[in-house]
Amino acid sequence: MSLLVEKRILLGVTGGIAAYKSCELTRLLILAGASVRVVMTRAATAFVAPLSFQALSGNPVHLDLLDSEEESAMGHIRLARWADLILIAPATADFMAKLRAGLADELLGAVCLAAEVPIALAPAMNHAMWSNPATQDNAACLVARGMSLLGPAEGGQACGESGYGRMLEPADICRAVEKFFSRSQLSGISVLISAGPTREPIDPVRYLTNRSSGKMGYCLAQAAIAAGAKVTVVSGPVALPPPYDAAVVRVESAADMFDAVMSLAPHQDIYIGTAAVADYTPVAVAEEKIKKSKESLAIQLTRTRDILAAVASLPNKPYTVGFAAETDHVEAYAKAKLEGKGLDMIAANRVGQPEGGFDSPDNALWVAWNGGETVLPLASKQTIAIQLIELISENYRAKHSTKNSG
Ligand code: CTP
Numbered sequence: 024m025s026l027l028v029e030k031r032i033l034l035g036v037t038g039g040i041a042a043y044k045s046c047e048l049t050r051l052l053i054l055a056g057a058s059v060r061v062v063m064t065r066a067a068t069a070f071v072a073p074l075s076f077q078a079l080s081g082n083p084v085h086l087d088l089l090d091s092e093e094e095s096a097m098g099h100i101r102l103a104r105w106a107d108l109i110l111i112a113p114a115t116a117d118f119m120a121k122l123r124a125g126l127a128d129e130l131l132g133a134v135c136l137a138a139e140v141p142i143a144l145a146p147a148m149n150h151a152m153w154s155n156p157a158t159q160d161n162a163a164c165l166v167a168r169g170m171s172l173l174g175p176a177e178g179g180q181a182c183g184e185s186g187y188g189r190m191l192e193p194a195d196i197c198r199a200v201e202k203f204f205s206r207s208q209l210s211g212i213s214v215l216i217s218a219g220p221t222r223e224p225i226d227p228v229r230y231l232t233n234r235s236s237g238k239m240g241y242c243l244a245q246a247a248i249a250a251g252a253k254v255t256v257v258s259g260p261v262a263l264p265p266p267y268d269a270a271v272v273r274v275e276s277a278a279d280m281f282d283a284v285m286s287l288a289p290h291q292d293i294y295i296g297t298a299a300v301a302d303y304t305p306v307a308v309a310e311e312k313i314k315k316s317k318e319s320l321a322i323q324l325t326r327t328r329d330i331l332a333a334v335a336s337l338p339n340k341p342y343t344v345g346f347a348a349e350t351d352h353v354e355a356y357a358k359a360k361l362e363g364k365g366l367d368m369i370a371a372n373r374v375g376q377p378e379g380g381f382d383s384p385d386n387a388l389w390v391a392w393n394g395g396e397t398v399l400p401l402a403s404k405q406t407i408a409i410q411l412i413e414l415i416s417e418n419y420r421a422k423h424s425t426k427n428s429g
Pocket of ligand 1 (some may be wrong): 297299301
């Protein structure tokens with residue numbers, strides 16, 4: 024039986040050419056057993072007639088904030104309360120900006136503002152509009168508030184150009200919505216995530232650090248929360264808003280991070296080590312600022328403790344996921360870390376390239392676990408995070424069902 028049976032989906036259609044695909048999406052959602060009510064923005068009606076959605080959904084289409092007609096006069100609050108999920112497909116750049124700003128000048132904006140249920144967006148726009156920092160910033164902010172992004176996909180676009188920005192195909196959106204309802208997969212599961220860089224003090228004003236922005240870890244935290252998990256983030260210094268609904272423990276040095284993670288890890292179901300922990304730290308921290316005197320200065324460094332390996336060797340270890348940043352032989356080095364550190368899963372990315380990885384909004388991962396491997400192709404870190412959390416939860420469940428049946 025489909026997970027969509029008896030689910031109430033409020034489909035928001037905004038004004039993009041991909042709106043025509045939402046007719047098929049409506050049909051597929053209905054076929055899967057969902058009840059669908061459609062809210063269209065004014066711009067959307069320039070692409071598809073409301074009557075099409077009315078015929079396909081079997082319900083009147085909601086258009087105006089101040090509609091007085093009896094049948095479609097289900098006000099924005101009632102519409103927001105009716106839904107189990109608000110799905111906005113296509114979600115234009117303009118609508119995402121309005122959603123971020125909390126504008127309620129049209130019915131759909133008002134419904135979203137009044138919503139207490141999850142909101143998922145299937146962005147659709149020109150690739151340059153999608154990669155524009157304004158849109159990326161809006162997308163990151165909406166995800167940080169707990170909304171889910173489905174796509175966008177890469178490929179040819181209506182304007183004749185090509186790149187990321189295509190709306191996912193209706194069947195893929197339908198599958199993603201089904202997964203969305205199965206996401207309670209992680210409900211009741213505790214997830215600990217380390218994120219960001221560490222700072223290794225040299226003297227009271229100087230430290231050694233790296234380029235990690237913490238974004239991958241924060242996106243994973245948001246995706247795990249959306250999947251129903253109880254999330255704690257142990258975070259090095261980053262310039263990101265805290266993930267909505269997660270507990271955040273702030274640390275600076277690798278030693279602080281080790282202590283924080285090791286005090287929490289024994290009580291967790293899953294540990295994901297995304298932090299770029301310094302491998303070396305100064306042997307001694309000068310108590311006073313080091314003055315320049317000699318022509319050269321040597322700072323002696325010593326190895327830090329490997330947090331990930333320590334978590335993986337706990338007697339009652341959580342399901343442990345490591346990250347590997349490699350410049351070459353990505354798969355071989357990552358596999359060696361998976362086995363060498365006794366991990367359950369490793370997510371590896373190639374660094375030192377113009378696209379993806381450290382300090383970049385995008386990432387691509389090669390993921391391996393005992394008995395399987397897959398590639399998550401270059402996409403925004405939000406999208407990669409959602410996919411990786413799905414993979415982790417599937418494998419976590421598989422491991423536990425074998426444990427329980429064995
Ligand atoms: N890690 C950790 N503690 C450290 C160093 C790394 O927990 N002191 C974790 C990172 O959070 C990441 C994984 O180890 O999940 C891989 O880190 P990486 O630096 O790529 O690998 P290393 O094992 O340190 O090996 P190398 O630097 O030689 O590639």
